Amino acid sequence: MNDLIFARSLFGTTMGFHIIFASLGVGIPLMILLAELIYQKTKDPHYGIMAKRWTKAQAVLLGVAIPTGTIAGTQLALLWPGFMEVIGKVMSLPFQIEIYAFFIEALFMSIYVYAADRLTPLMRIIAVIFIVIGAAASAILITNVHAFQGTPEGFKIVGGEITDVQPWTAFFNKSFAVTAGHVVVSAFMTGAFIIATIAAYKMLRNRGNEKVYTLHRKALLLGLLVGGVFSLITAISGHESAQYLHRYQPEKLAGAEGLFETQSHAPLAIGGIPDEATQSIKWAIEIPWALSFLAGNRFDTVVKGLNEFPRDEWPPLFIHTLFNGMVLIGSLLIVYAAAGLIWRRVLKRDHFPRWMLIFFTTAGPLSLLAIEFGWVFACTGRQPWVIYHMQKTSEVVTTSGSIGILFLLFFIVYVILGAAVVFVLQYYFKRHPVEEDLKTSEA
Amino acid sequence: MQLDGTTDALLAISIVWGFIFIYAVMASMDFGAGFWSMIYMNKKQLKATNIANRYLSPTWEVTNVFIVGIVVALFSFFPGGTFVLGTVLLIPGSIILLLLAIRSGFLVFSHAAKGYERALTYVSGISGFIIPAVLILVLPVTHGNVVYRQNGSHQLDFTNLFLSPHAYSFMGFAIFSTLFLSSLLLADFSNVADERDAYQVYRRNALITGPLALLLSFSIMMTMRTEANWLYMKMMNGLPWLILSFLLFLIAFVALFLPNTDNKDRLGKPRLAVIAITLQYFTASYVYGRAHLPYMIYPDVTIQSGFTAPETFRALFISYIIGFIILFPGFYYFWKLFMKDKRYIKQPE
Ligand code: HDD
Ligand code: HEM
Ligand code: HEM
Numbered sequence: 001m002n003d004l005i006f007a008r009s010l011f012g013t014t015m016g017f018h019i020i021f022a023s024l025g026v027g028i029p030l031m032i033l034l035a036e037l038i039y040q041k042t043k044d045p046h047y048g049i050m051a052k053r054w055t056k057a058q059a060v061l062l063g064v065a066i067p068t069g070t071i072a073g074t075q076l077a078l079l080w081p082g083f084m085e086v087i088g089k090v091m092s093l094p095f096q097i098e099i100y101a102f103f104i105e106a107l108f109m110s111i112y113v114y115a116a117d118r119l120t121p122l123m124r125i126i127a128v129i130f131i132v133i134g135a136a137a138s139a140i141l142i143t144n145v146h147a148f149q150g151t152p153e154g155f156k157i158v159g160g161e162i163t164d165v166q167p168w169t170a171f172f173n174k175s176f177a178v179t180a181g182h183v184v185v186s187a188f189m190t191g192a193f194i195i196a197t198i199a200a201y202k203m204l205r206n207r208g209n210e211k212v213y214t215l216h217r218k219a220l221l222l223g224l225l226v227g228g229v230f231s232l233i234t235a236i237s238g239h240e241s242a243q244y245l246h247r248y249q250p251e252k253l254a255g256a257e258g259l260f261e262t263q264s265h266a267p268l269a270i271g272g273i274p275d276e277a278t279q280s281i282k283w284a285i286e287i288p289w290a291l292s293f294l295a296g297n298r299f300d301t302v303v304k305g306l307n308e309f310p311r312d313e314w315p316p317l318f319i320h321t322l323f324n325g326m327v328l329i330g331s332l333l334i335v336y337a338a339a340g341l342i343w344r345r346v347l348k349r350d351h352f353p354r355w356m357l358i359f360f361t362t363a364g365p366l367s368l369l370a371i372e373f374g375w376v377f378a379c380t381g382r383q384p385w386v387i388y389h390m391q392k393t394s395e396v397v398t399t400s401g402s403i404g405i406l407f408l409l410f411f412i413v414y415v416i417l418g419a420a421v422v423f424v425l426q427y428y429f430k431r432h433p434v435e436e437d438l439k440t441s442e443a
Numbered sequence: 444m445q446l447d448g449t450t451d452a453l454l455a456i457s458i459v460w461g462f463i464f465i466y467a468v469m470a471s472m473d474f475g476a477g478f479w480s481m482i483y484m485n486k487k488q489l490k491a492t493n494i495a496n497r498y499l500s501p502t503w504e505v506t507n508v509f510i511v512g513i514v515v516a517l518f519s520f521f522p523g524g525t526f527v528l529g530t531v532l533l534i535p536g537s538i539i540l541l542l543l544a545i546r547s548g549f550l551v552f553s554h555a556a557k558g559y560e561r562a563l564t565y566v567s568g569i570s571g572f573i574i575p576a577v578l579i580l581v582l583p584v585t586h587g588n589v590v591y592r593q594n595g596s597h598q599l600d601f602t603n604l605f606l607s608p609h610a611y612s613f614m615g616f617a618i619f620s621t622l623f624l625s626s627l628l629l630a631d632f633s634n635v636a637d638e639r640d641a642y643q644v645y646r647r648n649a650l651i652t653g654p655l656a657l658l659l660s661f662s663i664m665m666t667m668r669t670e671a672n673w674l675y676m677k678m679m680n681g682l683p684w685l686i687l688s689f690l691l692f693l694i695a696f697v698a699l700f701l702p703n704t705d706n707k708d709r710l711g712k713p714r715l716a717v718i719a720i721t722l723q724y725f726t727a728s729y730v731y732g733r734a735h736l737p738y739m740i741y742p743d744v745t746i747q748s749g750f751t752a753p754e755t756f757r758a759l760f761i762s763y764i765i766g767f768i769i770l771f772p773g774f775y776y777f778w779k780l781f782m783k784d785k786r787y788i789k790q791p792e
Contacts, residue, residue, distance in 0.1 A: 056555070063551025066507055067544035074514050077529040078536050084529065088522025089752045095515045096759055100766040102508045107773045110501035115780045130773075155752075165752035167759075399596040400533040413541050417548045424552045427559070 027191015082396030105134030196223030228337025475625020481568025523749010
């Protein structure tokens with residue numbers, strides 16, 4: 001029992017830590033690509049400087065993204081051997097193809113970082129395109145395994161034996177496209193908002209220094225524009241994810257919405273705390289009929305409630321809060337992007353008010369928070385199943401024991417790496433201020 | 444092509460073996476380079492650290508993908524075997540992961556935070572030196588007598604592992620062969636870079652560590668004879684290959700004393716030595732891998748027990764072929780930019 005709790009905590013912590021760097025590893029290369037493209041097109045040196053500095057930061061982030069990913073991949077086999085036995089037989093294609101994506105990423109990242117001065121502009125752009133493709137493909141493929149856990153297909157378990165394996169049916173399982181799409185666009189959105197966060201922070205610091213301010217304003221606008229576009233797409237694809245839950249994992253949707261009774265014209269509850277004893281959500285704002293409409297595009301859609309399912313198969317009720325948090329942040333960031341773009345493009349103001357910039361500095365961290373909420377919601381909301389309605393998490397956990405101490409050790413290492421990466425980034429960019437790059441580009 | 448179950452399993456284990464071989468060579472060079480860059484940190488004029496870093500910077504990421512590739516190939520092809528391996532290796536595997544994480548992290552950080560380079564280089568250098576020693580323990584674990592069964596599940600017998608001379612032979616071998624391979628490669632690299640002093644240093648290091656690595660490989664055979672006799676007997680069936688392997692080692696050693704045709708001021712043909720040693724490791728690990736078959740973990744787990752579903756094997760195999768075709772030009776381009784282009788190898792820091 002305890003080993004199960006520790007194994008879940010350990011794996012969840014690994015993933016929660018990896019996803020920060022993984023999402024940035026998908027999102028920031030896209031921003032580098034856009035900056036490179038604008039630079040090659042307009043020859044505005046500011047964009048060249050941005051591409052260079054973001055690349056440096058990304059190279060440092062890789063120092064954590066790659067080892068934590070390696071840990072994640074190996075821990076799957078170490079902590080959940082029973083699960084990986086099924087995955088190996090049925091769903092190993094995405095892992096295998098992901099290796100090729102990693103290679104593409106790694107090869108071209110090294111080429112772009114260490115051979116930049118020897119590449120033609122065209123080759124530089126091709127290299128960044130491959131980095132973006134490699135990173136996005138990694139995310140899509142690994143998410144596919146997660147999608148398979150929710151909508152397993154392409155095999156049967158008969159008397160404990162796995163039979164009738166169809167690897168490509170498993171690969172193209174029902175929720176692959178929707179889930180992978182949501183993950184990738186939310187990663188693009190996060191990369192863009194992190195850039196916006198840093199730019200806003202620098203603008204606050206450099207109010208008197210017009211040259212530096214202008215450079216950061218360009219970065220902020222690029223971040224808000226890209227972030228805004230992708231947050232709209234994220235919201236649409238998130239809505240689609242919810243409709244998939246309605247169809248394929250109804251107890252997860254019921255948990256997310258805190259819905260106890262099966263009903264048509266179901267209300268949408270925002271906020272509040274689901275309470276099993278009173279079969280209601282305390283202190284929530286309820287919008288009548290909205291949930292039914294969101295789940296099936298019609299007010300008379302019947303939405304299943306938790307009571308429909310055996311008590312021991314309920315997801316934990318706190319996923320309601322995580323789901324709300326994710327949606328709230330998504331909506332808020334759309335507002336951020338719209339406000340910033342209107343201020344600059346419609347009202348044509350050169351300077352942003354202080355309070356606005358302070359808001360913008362929260363964009364990136366909020367976006368990362370939404371990703372954390374989303375994943376914990378998706379993975380914990382699947383409990384008690386590791387493969388939906390086929391295999392329980394408690395059946396697959398390792399029998400080796402002593403996971404508590406490992407949890408502690410990994411936790412310490414993540415703290416060290418996390419602190420070191422922040423320190424190193426600060427150290428590097430303090431010693432290489434943007435003024436230096438501006439001077440070099442003028443000379 | 445009509446493949447029955449056994450040929451499938453053989454093909455699959457050959458792919459795993461290929462990944463392990465490539466990783467073993469690349470990682471030795473990678474970890475060793477980290478170690479040397481720590482050792483020569485204070486002797487700037489030698490440029491030995493400089494050379495090590497120039498090799499290390501672009502390659503560690505690519506090398507790391509191979510270890511992920513091994514793990515993925517294992518559980519894709521041999522889900523049943525990986526079940527046992529994963530259970531047995533929870534603790535050692537986790538230790539390796541922790542060390543790897545520290546090492547890769549601080550390796551990257553040391554390039555960005557120049558003021559703290561020393562401290563960071565120590566962390567990555569020392570952990571890079573320990574990792575091969577721990578990593579190689581996976582091999583003696585599969586030889587059988589440190590794994591036992593309890594309540595139907597496999598467990599690792601730590602006491603026996605710690606008391607096993609066989610395990611220590613492997614650890615010693617891993618350390619010296621890491622240092623040996625990396626010195627050879629860096630000697631070749633500095634020869635191309637025209638760094639005479641660095642070349643002399645690495646050539647000397649190769650001359651010292653090479654015989655030590657060889658000695659420890661003999662000690663592995665000796666301890667194997669008592670601790671894993673089944674494997675020893677089967678390896679002896681491949682004696683001609685072992686002799687060939689030994690000859691290749693001699694060729695490499697002699698190559699370091701041949702006249703250098705491009706540069707009269709130094710002795711040795713490092714490129715020839717690198718090629719001979721790579722072939723030597725190839726033959727030696729071929730004999731080892733062949734003798735190990737059909738067991739993944741002696742005596743319970745074979746490559747046939749718990750082999751993946753045939754449909755999955757076919758799909759994976761096709762993906763390997765396509766993946767290789769797609770990636771090959773990328774690898775070629777990479778090699779050209781970093782291992783061949785003198786503008787990179789020779790650049791002043
Ligand atoms: C920037 C991050 C972000 C933002 C703003 C949103 N999401 Fe999201 N969401 C994710 C990041 C994310 C994620 C981290 O990428 C998840 C976790 C698992 C997954 O597949 O994607 C996710 C999962 C996820 C799921 C669960 C899928 C599953 O369990 O299989 C649903 C139903 C939604 N989202 C719905 C939404 C809606 C309606 C949003 C409205 C704006 C929204 N998300 C914004
Ligand atoms: C990267 C973002 C992810 C985060 C933050 C995350 C988070 C978590 C958390 C918190 C748990 C523990 C759940 C619990 O026991 O309550 C968990 C379990 C798990 N997740 Fe995820 N997860 C992520 C991605 C994935 C992906 C992409 C996969 C598919 C390969 C995956 C597979 C699993 C498995 C196998 C478990 C353990 C079994 C289980 O608890 O169901 N996770 N994850
Ligand atoms: C959905 C969540 C995930 C996303 C978006 C994601 C994305 C990424 C990306 C983009 C990278 C490359 C880092 C970089 O080069 O910038 C990466 C690395 C890695 N990820 Fe994740 N990942 C996720 C979850 C997982 C899970 C669940 C596993 C393990 C099962 C995993 C295994 C790995 C491995 C092994 C690496 C290192 C590859 C290397 O050595 O280059 N990832 N991940």
